[in-house]
Amino acid sequence: MVEDVTFRVFRGEPDEDGVPTGEMIDYTVGMDEGMVVLDVIHQIQAEHAPDLSCRWNCKAGKCGSCSAEVNGKPRLMCMTRMEDIMEETSENTPVIVKPMQAFPLTKDLVTDVQWAYDLNKTITPLRGPDEMDWKFDQIEADRVQEFRSCIECMLCVNTCHVMREHQLFDEFAGPRFFVRLANLEMHPMDEENRLEMIKDDFGIGYCNITRCCTEVCPAGINITDNAIIPLKERVVTEYYDPIAMIAKKIGLR
Ligand code: SF4
Ligand code: SF4
Ligand code: FES
Known part of the structure; x- marks a missing residue:
């Protein structure tokens, strides 16, 4: 009809x-x-x-x-x-x-989404161990699989108030790139530490966990709970948790 x-x-x-x-x-x-x-x-x-x-x-x-x-x-x-x-x-x-x-x-x-291509180039790619042994548990593969379903549509970035209202494109990586960073940081073979960049250059502190990005993601990625919050927790542990900092100093971490 x-x-x-x-x-x-x-x-x-x-x-x-x-x-x-x-x-x-x-x-x-x-x-x-x-x-x-x-x-x-x-x-x-x-x-x-x-x-x-x-x-x-x-x-x-x-x-x-x-x-x-x-x-x-x-x-x-x-x-x-x-x-x-x-x-x-x-x-x-x-x-x-x-x-x-x-x-x-x-x-x-x-x-024009050129910003995304430029920012993507500033993220340190996966760095595996010198002796590559590509064996890891299924549970570790499952954890990052969700992030790999991102289709780079930028709908999450478009929705995030940090970008949309405040236009902080130079200070904040935005939800799409926290998904990519989470994929790298949680990858079982990755040995790079990007936490300083995530805190300073990619401005994860600007995210106030409103979950608007998650609501619009057509790939169904739980951006806030599975990517952003774990990255925030890692940054807090690395830079602001006094017990973790002492443990690191005396070589327990
Ligand atoms: S949860 Fe964070 S990244 Fe997602 S829309 Fe809200 S402020 Fe932006
Ligand atoms: S909305 Fe989802 S699929 Fe689209 S860029 Fe963001 S994380 Fe990727
Ligand atoms: S045309 Fe490819 S996602 Fe719509």
């Missing part, structure tokens, strides 16, 4: 000073059963606006490139079913689609 749906989509680009300028434009298209938000955007491109920019690749929730804000909530457009969107949208009200608001605008629904 085909029914009409109206999308109110952000169209615009940054001006010469880099300030986003644009407007919300309404498009009405026919919607088939089983469509996702990205299908409707493609329909709009086909019927009304071939120059509407959006980023996508896999259409299967795996590449992390179609992130946007739909009805004010950060989501993957390819994994958001129109059926669910219509349920949450009041009758005769358009569906609102905007680019991620925490990142600089490139055009329309596309944002």
Whole structure:
């Protein structure tokens, strides 16, 4: 069954000073059963606006490139079913689609996530022992497996108030990179110590455990409880726990 749906989509680009300028434009298209938000955007491109920019690749929730804000909530457009969107949208009200608001605008629904690529390069990669023996218990593999399911969609970063409201991109690594750091720090073969960077350069102290990042993660990673809190605990033990500090001094740790 085909029914009409109206999308109110952000169209615009940054001006010469880099300030986003644009407007919300309404498009009405026919919607088939089983469509996702990205299908409707493609329909709009086909019927009304071939120059509407959006980023996508896999259409299967795996590449992390179609992130946007739909009805004010950060989501993957390819994994958001129109059926669910219509349920949450009041009758005769358009569906609102905007680019991620925490990142600089490139055009329309596309944002510039270069920050993530630059920050990623500053993280010390895995450093194994000189004599590599790649044997470890399944329980150790299971602990880091969750972190490896990150698709780098940046929806968590877009949601985090430290980035979104305070724009502390230079001082705070953000939830996605605490997931990567947790993956490295908890890896059974890793011998590097990144705790000083996590405390000073990556600003883990700014996180006040609101769990908003966890709520929007399409990969279902328990970012706050399984990555950030254990990293915070390690930093506290290393730098602020007097008993642990004495134990370290006298060689018990
Ligand atoms: S839990 Fe921390 S990283 Fe996640 S959204 Fe809240 S402040 Fe940001
Ligand atoms: S942790 Fe989740 S929300 Fe954040 S970038 Fe990875 S998949 Fe996306
Ligand atoms: S297109 Fe790849 S995650 Fe949506």
